[in-house]
Amino acid sequence: MHSELQELGRAVKRVQYRQHRALETGLAAVGTTLAQWDALRAVGRQPGASARTLAAETFQTEQAFGTLAGRLVAQGLxxxxxxxxxxxxxxxxxxxERMLEAGRTVAEEVLADCYADLPAADRTALLGLLHRVLGEEPA
Known part of the structure; x- marks a missing residue:
């Protein structure tokens, strides 16, 4: 028997998995992967940041980020x-910068589709609840 908390945890994971699969598909069409685009977003948000900072921002180890950064350098990104x-x-x-922008366009389309069944007020409420769970102040 699953508790409500376990069901909640699984539902969050399922939404994340569906979102990631859709983003991977859309980003592949513009020539990148979710991991690469996420790294580009992190570098774009924090130009001049260290590998340690960017690894934490992208939920990777420094070694994994270093390998990914090497591929991004080789691609000229x-x-x-x-x-x-x-x-x-x-x-x-x-x-x-161009790849980051292409990815943003894809992400907006994918995420709009992922959350299409939620009215704007529900999306705002969900975002607020997730910020509370994370112990963060809304942006």
Missing amino acids: IERTPGHGRRIDHRLTPAG
């Missing part, structure tokens, strides 16, 4: 430059 001490700073290239 980001550049890495020496920072303070041993730190490596990350910035988007013009091609990275």
